[in-house]
Amino acid sequence: MIVGSSKSLQTDNCQLTTDNYSKMKLTLKIWRQKNAKSAGKFESHQVVAEEHMSFLEMLDVLNEQLISERKEPVAFEHDCREGICGTCSMVINGHPHGLMQGTTTCQLHMRHFKDGETIAIEPFRAQSFPLIKDLVVDRSAFDRIIQAGGYISVNTGQAPDGNAIPIEKDQALDAFNAAACIGCGACVAACPNSSAMLFTSAKVSHLAQTPQGEIEAQRRVLGMVNQMDEEGFGRCSNVTACEAECPKEISVTNIARMNREYLSASLTSDVMK
Amino acid sequence: MAFKSNVPDGSLSDKWKNYRGKMNLVAPNNKRRIEVIVVGTGLAGASAAATLGELGYQVKAFTFHDSPRRAHSIAAQGGINAAKNYQNDGDSVYRLFYDTIKGGDYRSREANVHRLAEASTEIIDQAVAQGVPLAREYGGLLANRSFGGVQVSRTFYARGQTGQQLLLGAYQALSRQISLGNVTMYNRHEMLDVVKQDGKARGIIARNLLTGELERHAAHSVVLCTGGYGNVFYLSTNAMMCNVTAAWRSVKKGAYMANPCYTQIHPTCIPVSGEYQSKLTLMSESLRNDGRVWVPKSIDDAKAIQQKKKKGIDIAEGDRDYYLERRYPAFGNLVPRDVASRAAKVACDEGKGVSPTGLAVFLDFASAIERYGKSKAHSMNLYDASPAKIKELGTAVIEEKYGNLFEMYEKITGEDPYKNPMKIYPAVHYTMGGLWVDYHLQTSVPGLFCCGEANFSDHGANRLGASALMQGLADGYFVLPYTIGTFLSGEIRTPKIDPNAKEFMTAEAEVKGRLDKIIGVQGKQSVESFHRRLGKIMWEYCGMARNAEGLAKGRKQIQELREEFYKDVFVPGDANEYNPELEKALRVADFLEMGELMMVDANDREESCGGHFREEYQTEEGEALRRDDEYAYVSAWEWTDTKDEPTLHKEELVFENVELKTRSYK
Numbered sequence: 001m002i003v004g005s006s007k008s009l010q011t012d013n014c015q016l017t018t019d020n021y022s023k024m025k026l027t028l029k030i031w032r033q034k035n036a037k038s039a040g041k042f043e044s045h046q047v048v049a050e051e052h053m054s055f056l057e058m059l060d061v062l063n064e065q066l067i068s069e070r071k072e073p074v075a076f077e078h079d080c081r082e083g084i085c086g087t088c089s090m091v092i093n094g095h096p097h098g099l100m101q102g103t104t105t106c107q108l109h110m111r112h113f114k115d116g117e118t119i120a121i122e123p124f125r126a127q128s129f130p131l132i133k134d135l136v137v138d139r140s141a142f143d144r145i146i147q148a149g150g151y152i153s154v155n156t157g158q159a160p161d162g163n164a165i166p167i168e169k170d171q172a173l174d175a176f177n178a179a180a181c182i183g184c185g186a187c188v189a190a191c192p193n194s195s196a197m198l199f200t201s202a203k204v205s206h207l208a209q210t211p212q213g214e215i216e217a218q219r220r221v222l223g224m225v226n227q228m229d230e231e232g233f234g235r236c237s238n239v240t241a242c243e244a245e246c247p248k249e250i251s252v253t254n255i256a257r258m259n260r261e262y263l264s265a266s267l268t269s270d271v272m273k
Numbered sequence: 274m275a276f277k278s279n280v281p282d283g284s285l286s287d288k289w290k291n292y293r294g295k296m297n298l299v300a301p302n303n304k305r306r307i308e309v310i311v312v313g314t315g316l317a318g319a320s321a322a323a324t325l326g327e328l329g330y331q332v333k334a335f336t337f338h339d340s341p342r343r344a345h346s347i348a349a350q351g352g353i354n355a356a357k358n359y360q361n362d363g364d365s366v367y368r369l370f371y372d373t374i375k376g377g378d379y380r381s382r383e384a385n386v387h388r389l390a391e392a393s394t395e396i397i398d399q400a401v402a403q404g405v406p407l408a409r410e411y412g413g414l415l416a417n418r419s420f421g422g423v424q425v426s427r428t429f430y431a432r433g434q435t436g437q438q439l440l441l442g443a444y445q446a447l448s449r450q451i452s453l454g455n456v457t458m459y460n461r462h463e464m465l466d467v468v469k470q471d472g473k474a475r476g477i478i479a480r481n482l483l484t485g486e487l488e489r490h491a492a493h494s495v496v497l498c499t500g501g502y503g504n505v506f507y508l509s510t511n512a513m514m515c516n517v518t519a520a521w522r523s524v525k526k527g528a529y530m531a532n533p534c535y536t537q538i539h540p541t542c543i544p545v546s547g548e549y550q551s552k553l554t555l556m557s558e559s560l561r562n563d564g565r566v567w568v569p570k571s572i573d574d575a576k577a578i579q580q581k582k583k584k585g586i587d588i589a590e591g592d593r594d595y596y597l598e599r600r601y602p603a604f605g606n607l608v609p610r611d612v613a614s615r616a617a618k619v620a621c622d623e624g625k626g627v628s629p630t631g632l633a634v635f636l637d638f639a640s641a642i643e644r645y646g647k648s649k650a651h652s653m654n655l656y657d658a659s660p661a662k663i664k665e666l667g668t669a670v671i672e673e674k675y676g677n678l679f680e681m682y683e684k685i686t687g688e689d690p691y692k693n694p695m696k697i698y699p700a701v702h703y704t705m706g707g708l709w710v711d712y713h714l715q716t717s718v719p720g721l722f723c724c725g726e727a728n729f730s731d732h733g734a735n736r737l738g739a740s741a742l743m744q745g746l747a748d749g750y751f752v753l754p755y756t757i758g759t760f761l762s763g764e765i766r767t768p769k770i771d772p773n774a775k776e777f778m779t780a781e782a783e784v785k786g787r788l789d790k791i792i793g794v795q796g797k798q799s800v801e802s803f804h805r806r807l808g809k810i811m812w813e814y815c816g817m818a819r820n821a822e823g824l825a826k827g828r829k830q831i832q833e834l835r836e837e838f839y840k841d842v843f844v845p846g847d848a849n850e851y852n853p854e855l856e857k858a859l860r861v862a863d864f865l866e867m868g869e870l871m872m873v874d875a876n877d878r879e880e881s882c883g884g885h886f887r888e889e890y891q892t893e894e895g896e897a898l899r900r901d902d903e904y905a906y907v908s909a910w911e912w913t914d915t916k917d918e919p920t921l922h923k924e925e926l927v928f929e930n931v932e933l934k935t936r937s938y939k
Contacts, residue, residue, distance in 0.1 A: 035851075052546045052687070060551055060801070067799045067854070072845050075853060077339065080512040081552045083681075084437055085343045103684065111687050132483065133851050140460060143340050147452040151445035152404045156324040156750045157395070159402035163359065166413025176406035176431060179438060183342055210404040 024049050024115040028062065030074055031122045036131050042120070051111040055098065056081060056088065058110055075134040083107040083247065086182030089189075090135045091122040096186035096245045104184065104247040124189035128196070128232045139185045141231040142199060149223030150203040152213050165211050178206035180248045187242035187250075193234030198242040200228050201258035202250050208261055218265035225262055276529075276909065276922050279711040280384040285930050286366070289388045292712075293755055297762035304329035307761055308492035308769070310477055311335070312464045312519050315344030316436070316742060317725025318498030319443035320749030326450030328754055330761075333490060334447065334456050335479055337463040337514065337856070342444045345500060345512040346745060349436025350557045351420060352428035353742040355393040360417055364425040366390045371931060372423045373740060376609065377705070377733020378883035378899060379933045380532070382907070382926060384712060385730050392747035397429055399750055403442040407431050420738040421558055421607055428739045433557060433677050439742055443749070462488070463856065464519045465787075467495060467526050467721060468780045474526075474721035475770045476777060478784045482856060485849040487784055489777040491770035494720045494761060496753065497523065498745075501704035501726040503536065505864045505871065506816070507808020509701035510542060510555045516860035517867045520708050520727055528716040529909035529922060531709035531729035533867065534875035537736055537884045538817050539702035540613035543685050544633040553700040554685055556636075557678055558738050561606045563641035563671065564695070566613070567595045568625040568634050575625040585627065585635050585694040596620055600894075604938040611735050611884050611897075612938055614699035618817045619895065621698075628696050637694035642667035699817060703741060705732040705884065706874075709909040709924075713756035714748060717909070722757055724748035729907065734883025788848040791858050796841030800858045803838050807831065807861070811868050819875045820888040828872040835865040866915055873910070873919055880904045901933050 026047050033040025047065065049058040056078050063073035079087040088105040092098035098108045113119065121135065129137040167175075179202070187198035204221050207213030213220075236255060243252045281292045299307065307330055311322040314336040322334040338344065356369040369390040374381060397415070401407065407429050408416040417426040431438040450456040461482040468476040468489070476491035502517035503509040524530050541556045569575045570592050577583040596616055598605045608616075617634050620626070627633050646667025650658040658666070668691055672679065679690050686696070708716050708723040710730055715722050725745040732740065771777075814827030838861070846852045881890045881897035882904070890898040905926045912919035 050547060050549065053549055054551075054685075057549050057551050061549060064799055064801060067801075067843060067845060070843070070845065073854060075851065079338070079343060079514050080345060080348045082348055082554050084348050084434065085345070085512060087339070087343050107681075107684050109684065109687065136851075139339060143342075143448065143458075143460070146445060147448045151449045152402065153449060154399075154402045154446075155327040156320075156399060156446075156754070159395070159398035162357070162397040162401040162407075163414045165401075167409055168413055169409045169411050172406050172409045175404075176408075176438070179406050179441065180434065182437075183340065206406065207404050210406065212402055213404045 022051055024051065024110065024113065024117075026058070026113065026116075027118040029118060029120045032074070032134055033131055035133055040131070049110045051109070053110045054081065054106060055092070055108040055110065056106050075132075075136045077136050078106055081106040084182060086184040089124045089137065089139070089184055089186070091124060091189060093120050096124060096189040097184075097247050102247060102249050104182070124185050126185075126188045126194035126233075128194060129185060129188065139183070141233070142183050142185065142196070144231065145196065145200055145224050145227045146203065148227035149216075149220035150207070152207060153216060154212070167211060171209055175206050175209040178202045178209070178250065178254050181250050182248055184247065186245050186247060188233065190241040190245035191234065192239055192241070193237060195236045195242070196228050196231070196233035197236040197255045197258070198246065198250055198252065200224050201254040204258045204261060205254040208257065217261060218268070221258060221261040221265050225258070276717060276924070277711060278382060278924060279713060280382070281712065285383060285387050288384050289391055296755065296759050299758050299762050299765060301329050303765040305331070306769070307331065307764065308333065309757070310490060310492040310495045311498060312477065312496065313344065313498035313500060313725075313727070314338070314341035314444070314447065315346035315498060315500060315725060316440055316443055316745030317727070317749040318344070319440065319447045320746050321496055321498060321724055321753050322456050323443060323446035323450050324750050324754040325757070326453070326455035329455070332450070332456040333459065333492060335459045335462045335464055335477070337461065337482060339460055341447055341458065341460070342441065344440065345515055346440045346742070347437045348512065349742055350433045350555065351559060352418065352430035352435045352739040353396065353439065353746075354420070354427050354737075354739045355397045355429060355743065356390055356427060357394050357397060358427075359415060360426045362425045364427050366394075368425065369393060369427065373731065373737060374733070374931050375934075375936065376735055376737035378735050378897075378936060379733065379901070379905070379928065379931070380535075380882055380907070380926065381731055381733035383928060383930055388752065389731050389744060389747050392751040393743050395751055396743065396746045400439055400442050403446060405431065405438050405442040407438070418559070421561070421609055423737070436742060439746065443746070464499075464522070465784045465859065466522050466780050467718070468777050469526055469718065470770070470774065470776045473719045476772060478777075478780050480784075483851050485847070485852060487781050489772040489781055491772040491777065493764045493767060493770060494722065494757060496722040496724060496757070497708065497727055498724045498749065499727045501707065502864070502867055503701045503704050505807065505868050506701040506811045507804050508545065508550060508553050508812070510539065510553050511701075513552060516863065518860050518863045520723070521863040521867055523708060523716065523718065523721060525913055526718060527911070527913060528718045528721060529709040529911050530706070530870060531907050531909045532706035532734070532874065533871045533910065534815065534878060534885050535705035535734045535883060536701055537610060537703040537705060538614040538699045540610055540617060540699045541636065541697045542700035542702070543682065544628050544696050544698040545630060546686070554681070555700070555702060556682060556695070556697060558610070560636060560675060560678060561613070563674070564606065564636040564638050565595055565640055566597050566606055566617070566634055566636055567593045568620045568627060570594045572624045575627060578627045579629055579631055581629070585637070586692075594620075594625070601938045608938045609735065610738070611886075614817055615886060617697075617699055633696040633698045635694040636697045638671055638690070639694070642671055645670035703736055705729065705734060705736055709907065713759055714753050715756070715760060720760055722753060724753050734885055787859070788855065790839070791842065791862060792844050792848055792855065794839060794842050794844070796843050798841050798843060800842060800844065800854055800861050803834065803842060804857075804861045804864070806834055807864060807868055810834065811871070815868075815871050815875050818886050818888050821876060824872045824876040828869055828876070831865060831869045831872065835869075838862065838865060869915070870910055870912060870919060874908055877908060877921060878904060899935065905933070
């Protein structure tokens with residue numbers, strides 16, 4: 001029988017916090033900037049974290065501390081906190097999303113840091129990602145790149161049966177691997193040229209590898225690359241830091257594919273840019 | 274407005290076909306003049322905005338995110354159901370309809386659910402045409418897997434990221450309409466009120482989150498696709514910004530909130546590890562295909578584990594209680610979500626929990642590893658393989674099937690689930706309740722429509738796995754674009770709505786008053802601390818098990834907390850700037866009212882069904898006791914002013930095609 005209002009996982013006297021997990025004292029050197037127009041600077045803060053916290057939960061603790069001192073909390077973006085929405089975006093000790101491979105900031109946990117450590121936290125820096133406040137930047141350039149052709153032109157209701165066109169399993173998997181991009185912008189932040197080639201190529205590559213997307217592949221690659229340039233993203237010089245820092249481990253082979261697509265489209269297509 | 278379901282006549286399978294054949298249409302020249310506002314850009318919102326744009330309407334789409342691609346639909350892991358019957362295993366539209374009605378514990382509307390099942394097949398076709406990389410077999414055709422509570426294999430998937438891929442498909446369709454100029458996109462805009470003129474919804478007040486400016490947006494009709502309210506519990510698997518504000522503000526303007534007490538508690542989530550915790554993470558239901566759930570038989574063993582003196586692997590086989598297999602031999606570890614969650618609660622309430630908090634049970638893959646290892650060894654002709662070799666081979670099989678989930682578990686907990694059994698505990702995951710809508714998906718406010726998780730329509734008292742994606746996309750691509758025509762065809766003579774009309778000015782002034790009030794408190798406690806406290810009250814009294822006494826207590830505590838909130842909350846900064854704390858404060862303020870209505874609804878429903886378990890109404894074995902004679906209705910609550918008692922409107926559910934039965938998994 002289920003009886004009585006039972007033990008709750010959120011009761012006030014939940015004793016687990018302090019006793020069971022080791023605590024760590026950290027110094028945060030954190031970028032503060034009121035808006036794009038004003039100058040920014042690093043600010044130092046002390047915070048006591050626990051090893052089981054996620055990095056963002058550690059920042060929650062800092063913000064609660066600042067609010068209790070009636071100071072302005074640090075602005076940072078986050079939402080799903082499970083590594084898939086692509087909202088969180090910060091550079092931790094020089095690495096977008098921190099040093100751990102294949103991990104977004106929200107999935108990074110404090111047990112990978114040491115007691116007494118100083119951690120530097122900055123926004124994603126790129127000319128095409130204008131700063132909004134503190135660690136928040138504007139990544140709407142990515143939306144505009146997709147709007148320039150990162151889709152298949154099919155209206156609702158026009159589709160044939162889903163099994164009408166078989167797609168080879170490995171090819172479908174390759175398309176999926178490119179499509180796994182979460183649009184966070186770490187590739188741009190990692191690149192010394194602030195290039196958006198990895199992001200753009202992931203979409204070009206995903207759609208070019210499906211028979212449905214092949215039809216407008218030329219128009220797509222020309223449109224998207226053109227928009228990428230318009231937005232002011234830099235050129236690719238094969239540094240491949242983008243792949244190393246990408247939390248979804250999107251491969252630079254997508255860039256190679258996009259270059260091939262772009263070259264052939266430029267030479268053979270009569271599609272206007 | 275008359276409170277009618279507006280279900281069309283005819284036999285169940287003809288209703289939707291006949292409706293589409295006979296409904297009034299809006300001619301293309303008129304569509305160009307008619308404006309529609311869509312709020313939210315998840316699966317329902319993005320698909321609705323894109324499709325309405327394709328049809329020729331002038332669409333304005335709103336999201337509070339920095340990009341329409343970020344909505345929480347993106348986090349759905351498992352898959353999407355469709356009655357394609359590609360596996361030739363006896364699936365059909367009727368079977369999907371029946372499974373959904375039964376899974377929802379007979380608390381949903383037959384006609385809506387049948388329409389959902391009909392639309393399901395078109396969704397897959399549409400997604401494939403958009404280039405969504407769904408999983409495939411070696412022959413190149415689409416792959417399926419099975420999911421909890423059904424006997425056919427009808428779930429389509431894209432590894433563990435089905436929601437992401439489907440949302441990106443809808444986002445790309447939306448992006449195309451934006452580039453064509455059919456949809457105007459407003460990123461970083463949060464809807465703070467709905468505006469009514471002559472009783473009809475004609476626009477919204479939105480706050481530009483970057484500048485803090487309030488904006489008046491007018492249209493002939495407003496569509497809300499704003500998701501569920503699970504975050505009322507503070508801790509849930511929802512994203513941090515998920516909220517009830519758009520829906521709740523509509524309730525204040527006369528829309529009814531239906532079945533608010535139906536919340537889905539998902540059995541396999543990573544347990545809470547500390548007071549600082551901000552959200553919970555789901556481990557896909559698919560793990561229960563191979564994992565066995567257990568706790569120690571003795572409290573002493575459980576205590577030793579809680580105090581970290583023992584580990585799961587130290588407990589001998591005979592000292593373990595595989596309670597799901599014991600209690601439900603027919604379904605074992607694969608009982609539906611609501612049943613599995615309650616059983617975990619019972620075990621932990623008895624003191625047999627296996628984490629320092631005492632609030633976790635084991636999900637153990639050792640048996641599966643051994644089974645797969647033996648089979649693999651056999652196929653490799655290793656007839657005298659050592660146990661170590663068998664374990665190695667079996668581990669490889671498990672890794673292939675669930676590798677990404679095991680990795681995620683290890684990232685979060687720091688424990689290796691290949692060596693020690695996983696620890697899991699139920700957590701709030703989805704809300705079946707939502708704005709009441711009729712067959713047209715129109716709320717009780719004419720011209721105000723609601724799609725996806727935000728409405729109450731299709732899942733009854735419990736949602737089956739892989740059905741949320743199906744419903745969001747069915748509503749957005751295939752249902753609303755038709756049904757909204759029924760309303761808009763009556764509006765072709767209505768001129769462009771003026772956003773400077775007095776109703777808009779009044780609504781804007783009201784919103785401004787609300788912002789000033791919250792900022793003006795300048796108290797001592799943070800918004801977060803109020804949200805946490807609300808979550809504790811909700812979980813304690815309106816969580817996995819509820820009773821009349823607790824619900825009354827909970828309701829009172831929420832009222833007190835709300836009063837305290839308006840006396841002592843501290844919101845830094847001001848309203849005319851980028852201010853995430855203010856955004857949060859407005860959402861928590863609405864949760865503080867919604868939570869109370871959930872308590873009221875849970876108290877009214879004196880039966881147990883699906884996700885709603887009333888302790889007073891259970892069988893001798895502790896199973897849910899539904900009371901069809903008295904409670905086979907939808908509770909639609911009217912509550913425009915919290916000073917008054919909410920008013921209950923009942924929509925009696927009529928079952929013409931299925932027989933109401935007690936669900937049994939024994």
